[in-house]
Amino acid sequence: MTLALPIPPHFRAEKVGRVWKVDYEARAQEARAWAQQHALRPASEDAFRTALVLIDVQNTFCLPDFELFVAGRSGNAAVEDNIRLCQFIYRNLPRITHIVATLDTHLPMQIFHAPFLVDAEGNHPTPFTMITAEEVASGKWRFNPALAPELGLTPEEGQRYLEHYVAALAARGKYQHTVWPFHAMLGGIGHALVPAVEEAVFFHSIARYAQPEFILKGNHPLTEHYSALAPEVNTMPDGTPLTQPNQRLLDLVLDFDAVIITGQAKSHCVAWTVSDLLEALQKRGQSDLARKIYLLEDTTSPVVVPGADFTAAADEAYARFAAMGAHRVTAEALTQSWPAHAQ
Numbered sequence: 001m002t003l004a005l006p007i008p009p010h011f012r013a014e015k016v017g018r019v020w021k022v023d024y025e026a027r028a029q030e031a032r033a034w035a036q037q038h039a040l041r042p043a044s045e046d047a048f049r050t051a052l053v054l055i056d057v058q059n060t061f062c063l064p065d066f067e068l069f070v071a072g073r074s075g076n077a078a079v080e081d082n083i084r085l086c087q088f089i090y091r092n093l094p095r096i097t098h099i100v101a102t103l104d105t106h107l108p109m110q111i112f113h114a115p116f117l118v119d120a121e122g123n124h125p126t127p128f129t130m131i132t133a134e135e136v137a138s139g140k141w142r143f144n145p146a147l148a149p150e151l152g153l154t155p156e157e158g159q160r161y162l163e164h165y166v167a168a169l170a171a172r173g174k175y176q177h178t179v180w181p182f183h184a185m186l187g188g189i190g191h192a193l194v195p196a197v198e199e200a201v202f203f204h205s206i207a208r209y210a211q212p213e214f215i216l217k218g219n220h221p222l223t224e225h226y227s228a229l230a231p232e233v234n235t236m237p238d239g240t241p242l243t244q245p246n247q248r249l250l251d252l253v254l255d256f257d258a259v260i261i262t263g264q265a266k267s268h269c270v271a272w273t274v275s276d277l278l279e280a281l282q283k284r285g286q287s288d289l290a291r292k293i294y295l296l297e298d299t300t301s302p303v304v305v306p307g308a309d310f311t312a313a314a315d316e317a318y319a320r321f322a323a324m325g326a327h328r329v330t331a332e333a334l335t336q337s338w339p340a341h342a343q
Helices: 024-037 077-091 133-138 145-151 155-171 195-208 248-255 266-283 287-292 311-323 331-336
Strands: 050-055 098-104 213-217 258-263 293-296 327-329
Touching (some): 024 195, 050 248, 050 266, 077 331, 098 195, 098 248, 133 155, 213 248, 248 258, 248 266, 266 311, 293 331, 311 327
Parallel strands (some): 050 258, 098 213, 258 293, 293 327
16 A cells, blocks of 8 residues: 655746745645645644654755755756655655754854864865864964954864864764865855755645754854764863754654655765764664664765765765664655555
8 A cells, every 4th residue: 555645736846956935825725735635634643653854955955056066976966866855755745744854054163164274374275175183283274363262262272172173083983074165054045945845845844734843953163063963073172062962863763653864965964863863772772763764865965076975985874874774765665665564
């Protein structure tokens, strides 16, 4: 038995790669009519509860004209991913109980943006520069002392923190510290959900009477925050915590019958989120709950930029997640073979 629905007539695949305004009133009326036509019940009545987690499906990562477009090897990967993602949401309206979207959220003066660092001549690094612990130790790259008052630090504290940060990344086997272009800027267009995905989430909300949920991450100036659970480095040199870990996604796995995870980029924010989630379950002695996690693979793509292709790293991570009990699935396969106990 399949509960898959047709795609509503308003969806246009050719618009997925563009910015446009969602017509909320029109979509709301259509969603209620769609719910009546297909006998959709309120999400609160679901016997089998499924959460769909969308990691950073934002303009900044998903549209070709924006700063960190996830082009993948195809050159148009995030757009292709989001066509499949929108179709997946529409086809599975009766089975998706709750949608959670994380939003990468940045300000100009953060550790992964160029102004944070200077060389001996006071020059900032260019985007995509990889900063190693050895380069910081040798003085090739230093904390920019002009930022110290803005960040509540002395120049000496800022330098000590930078040395601590890159050393901690190396010690934990994380990616090298990367200087990213300005992206996902709070208040900017790049920060928003891709319109086509926003529209699909809104349509689900009205059709199922289900409130969507949004989680902000990445706005602490002193750490990168790929994972939705915790930042890359979460302590000052003296061990003082920078932020409190976000347990919301762990709660979803504990409370829902299935949790579907996808988004951008597969090699970075999605992979680190899943890794932290599975490790949190292990620490709680609940590794068996990994069976609730479904990794939607054809709606996510790795970072591929000149000089850096993270495809292999993403594939290795997903193989590890599968070995830990998570399911690797495609949108079509999951639509046609929803978990048996969900029917």
